[in-house]
Amino acid sequence: MTVTDTPSTHGATPPPPPPATISYEGEFGRNPLAEAGFGAMCRRLPGVLGHTLRMAWAVDRTAVVLLLVCQLLTGAAAAVVLAFTARALHHVLGTGSVTERLHGALPALVVVAVAAGTGRVGGALAAYADGRITPRLMTEADIALVTAVCRVESAAYGEAGFADRQEAAEVGATRTRFMVQDAQRFLAAAIRMVTAGGVITALHWTMLPLLLLAVLPAGVGAVLSARVDYETHYLTIADRNVRSMMRWWATYSRFGDEVRANGMTGYLVYWYRALSDRIDRRALSAAPRVLRISLATSALGGLFLLGTWGLLAWLAATGRVALPVAATAVVAVQTTLAALGQFVLHGAALFHTSLYLADMRSFLDQAAERAPRRGPATVPERVDEIRLEDVVYRYPGREQPAVDGVSLTLRRGEILAVVGENGSGKSTLVKLITGILLADRGRVLWDGIDLAGADPDAVWKRTALVPQNYARWPLRARENVTLGQPRTFDDAPVWQAVDAVGLRETIEGLPKQLDTLLAKEWWGGAELSGGQWQRLACARALYRRTPLLVLDEPTSQMDPRGEHRILLEIKRIAAERMTIVITHQLQNTRLADRIVVLRNGRVAEQGTYEELAAAGGLFAELLSLSEDR
Numbered sequence: 034m035t036v037t038d039t040p041s042t043h044g045a046t047p048p049p050p051p052p053a054t055i056s057y058e059g060e061f062g063r064n065p066l067a068e069a070g071f072g073a074m075c076r077r078l079p080g081v082l083g084h085t086l087r088m089a090w091a092v093d094r095t096a097v098v099l100l101l102v103c104q105l106l107t108g109a110a111a112a113v114v115l116a117f118t119a120r121a122l123h124h125v126l127g128t129g130s131v132t133e134r135l136h137g138a139l140p141a142l143v144v145v146a147v148a149a150g151t152g153r154v155g156g157a158l159a160a161y162a163d164g165r166i167t168p169r170l171m172t173e174a175d176i177a178l179v180t181a182v183c184r185v186e187s188a189a190y191g192e193a194g195f196a197d198r199q200e201a202a203e204v205g206a207t208r209t210r211f212m213v214q215d216a217q218r219f220l221a222a223a224i225r226m227v228t229a230g231g232v233i234t235a236l237h238w239t240m241l242p243l244l245l246l247a248v249l250p251a252g253v254g255a256v257l258s259a260r261v262d263y264e265t266h267y268l269t270i271a272d273r274n275v276r277s278m279m280r281w282w283a284t285y286s287r288f289g290d291e292v293r294a295n296g297m298t299g300y301l302v303y304w305y306r307a308l309s310d311r312i313d314r315r316a317l318s319a320a321p322r323v324l325r326i327s328l329a330t331s332a333l334g335g336l337f338l339l340g341t342w343g344l345l346a347w348l349a350a351t352g353r354v355a356l357p358v359a360a361t362a363v364v365a366v367q368t369t370l371a372a373l374g375q376f377v378l379h380g381a382a383l384f385h386t387s388l389y390l391a392d393m394r395s396f397l398d399q400a401a402e403r404a405p406r407r408g409p410a411t412v413p414e415r416v417d418e419i420r421l422e423d424v425v426y427r428y429p430g431r432e433q434p435a436v437d438g439v440s441l442t443l444r445r446g447e448i449l450a451v452v453g454e455n456g457s458g459k460s461t462l463v464k465l466i467t468g469i470l471l472a473d474r475g476r477v478l479w480d481g482i483d484l485a486g487a488d489p490d491a492v493w494k495r496t497a498l499v500p501q502n503y504a505r506w507p508l509r510a511r512e513n514v515t516l517g518q519p520r521t522f523d524d525a526p527v528w529q530a531v532d533a534v535g536l537r538e539t540i541e542g543l544p545k546q547l548d549t550l551l552a553k554e555w556w557g558g559a560e561l562s563g564g565q566w567q568r569l570a571c572a573r574a575l576y577r578r579t580p581l582l583v584l585d586e587p588t589s590q591m592d593p594r595g596e597h598r599i600l601l602e603i604k605r606i607a608a609e610r611m612t613i614v615i616t617h618q619l620q621n622t623r624l625a626d627r628i629v630v631l632r633n634g635r636v637a638e639q640g641t642y643e644e645l646a647a648a649g650g651l652f653a654e655l656l657s658l659s660e661d662r
């Protein structure tokens with residue numbers, strides 16, 4: 034047999050590469066539970082219960098009170114049912130005629146019926162209270178997450194593991210659904226266990242410890258299995274995160290053309306399956322461990338249960354307990370066994386849920402730590418100058434700074450063009466000027482106020498930005514213009530902004546004009562073309578009328594008429610503000626008062642269009658390349 038490097042079958046190609054393996058080092062590389070012992074895990078329960086109670090209390094106090102009262106009621110009802118069943122059995126199995134015995138048992142049976150009914154009503158009301166609390170609890174958890182993520186310093190997104198902690202927190206937020214239910218069932222089982230345990234101890238003191246031994250292994254098994262499940266979850270967070278992102282990109286209708294016309298479907302589906310298989314393999318590799326735990330704990334529990342029944346038989350056979358008492362004991366054993374079983378299983382379920390909720394809480398703490406803490410300084414409505422002093426910024430995990438010692442001054446009324454090759458630091462520079470990122474070194478001063486000490490909301494009230502990747506908000510056309518600055522109910526300024534970008538005809542042609550929902554996916558929605566969306570993004574920035582206007586590649590998708598119109602508008606309104614335009618269309622930099630050319634994060638040259646075009650430097654080189662067609 035010979036082995037060749039060349040494919041032997043007609044046109045066979047090597048298999049496509051499998052999805053990259055993602056693993057993290059450092060803080061997030063280790064499962065926080067990896068070293069936690071069984072006792073430590075169980076000690077988390079009171080904390081989880083307390084937290085659940087506090088959260089539930091905050092959303093609906095009446096429902097919480099109702100829930101607790103109902104739990105007590107159902108627990109007490111269960112005890113009454115058991116105690117009076119014992120009494121009834123005492124009569125039924127006693128001496129006398131059948132009628133006498135039944136007659137004697139009747140009052141106890143009535144009490145049993147009433148108590149059982151009360152227990153059922155209590156159970157139904159508890160479920161109702163849970164139904165009132167849980168949806169709001171989920172909403173609160175969800176909103177807390179969204180708010181936390183929207184508020185963190187932008188730099189946090191770049192930190193290793195941040196997105197995965199967020200994904201873990203999202204799972205935690207969805208698990209909130211089980212939180213009240215688990216806590217409620219656990220409490221109910223605890224109350225039933227205490228009451229039934231009391232009854233059974235009264236029959237013979239050895240019964241309860243034996244029963245406890247019979248169910249404890251199942252509880253230990255459930256907790257250990259929950260731990261294995263969480264370990265698998267932890268190991269696959271990164272993969273699931275990437276998979277859900279990929280799923281969105283692959284199935285989102287806006288990218289459908291690219292997927293189809295580039296023949297990506299096959300590979301995407303292959304990729305999706307390969308990653309899913311990898312996730313499944315991790316889950317399946319845990320299955321034997323779960324089976325071993327389950328078999329061992331079931332066997333142990335079964336042995337103890339056998340012992341309990343044996344003891345009961347021995348007590349009855351040797352006359353140590355009377356027959357009616359033994360019969361009651363059978364009922365009591367069953368009830369206590371069920372209560373104990375539920376107690377440990379719901380305890381384990383609560384513990385399981387708590388693992389995920391802990392992820393959510395730790396992410397919220399992490400996000401809170403990364404919330405801007407810059408200082409109280411505010412920025413006046415009018416800003417006359419922005420000065421950068423030797424500003425340096427390096428993205429986390431990158432060796433080279435993206436902006437490396439930039440100093441420049443921008444004055445009111447001035448239009449600054451920033452140019453440079455891909456990756457030269459233009460967008461990063463703009464993020465530093467607008468305070469989205471804070472400089473690692475050096476200062477960005479707005480009329481002498483250092484952005485490192487200024488309240489970011491106060492700064493962002495004064496900025497308008499058309500980023501390179503702007504969002505196409507699935508909102509009405511009006512909100513797509515006013516988002517971030519809903520000023521009045523008056524549409525006139527909205528139309529002004531729409532006119533400024535030459536979009537009036539388009540908007541008037543929409544089914545509901547400004548009220549049209551710009552989301553093709555939804556019924557009643559409409560879709561715009563790429564350039565029209567870009568015009569809308571520009572309209573949004575112009576509508577804000579802020580002292581700083583930043584446009585990053587604002588006309589890359591526009592036709593010449595649209596581009597011309599926007600550039601004229603920028604010039605028209607330039608006197609009242611500072612304007613920064615990033616562009617690769619070097620002809621467009623003619624409108625700027627000054628051009629800054631970046632290379633590797635540094636200012637390579639600056640000057641007017643004419644000066645730079647004649648200087649023979651990088652700008653002149655790029656200009657000649659753009660003209661060499």
Ligand SMILES: Nc1ncnc2c1ncn2[C@@H]1O[C@H](COP(=O)(O)OP(=O)(O)OP(=O)(O)O)[C@@H](O)[C@H]1O
Pocket residue numbers: 191428429431435453454455456457458459460461462501
């Ligand atoms: N979020 C980020 N995390 C890490 N590195 C980043 C990030 N954003 C940009 N960079 C890196 O910083 C450098 C500067 O990027 P920047 O986006 O500022 O360049 P640019 O001049 O705007 O490029 P382009 O012309 O392609 O838009 C690049 O090397 C880029 O890889």
